[in-house]
Amino acid sequence: MNNHEKINYVEFPSRNLIDTKAFFARAFGWDFVDYGPEYTAFSGQGLDGGFFQANACSSTEKGAALLVFYSADLEGTLKKVEDAGGAVIKPIFSFPGGRRFHFTEPSGNEFAVWSDIDV
Template identity: 70%
Template sequence: MSKHESINYVEFPSNNLSATKEFFKKVFGWSFEDYGPEYTAFADAGLEGGFFKADQKSSTENGAALIIFYSNDLEATQAKIQEAGGKIIKPIFSFPGGRRFHFTEPSGNELAVWSDQ
């Protein structure tokens, strides 16, 4: 159910919808529903959203918001990301309250994973 004035949906660009979908299915277990050849919606991610066909990518270098996943086992999640074709762009580092790393998925969107362990 949608909650008044709360974040409800997020959208990302993707230059390769098939590769992006396969990556998120393998690593995070997301499900997808296509709406034509240039848009796919995802579910089972903690927040629903979608990917639209575009040549752009989401990157903090360009001022984009950073979506951050939580993991109970940072190293295991990093290994899954790399096995599925993701690229680590900032290796695991510590910060007050935990550790995290940044990665890009096959379309080049930057995301991060953190852990308090």
């Protein structure tokens, strides 16, 4: 459902669409729909979006917005991210309201995962 003047879609650059798709499929079970050789889309993941072929990447160090996943099992999600080829760039740390970690996927885009569940 599209809601008037609400965030509806997000797009990320990808240096390698094949590796990016494989990572998200393996780590989070995502499915993709390809729209030509330079664009792929995902849906049903809390926010629909896509990846476009580019030599850039999204990182907070460069001022990009940070998209954050929620997990009821932070350590389990961290293991899935690592097993799928993601790189943890900020190990699990506590902050007011919970714990989280940051990672990059194979094309270098930064994401975070948080949990409000204590270990």
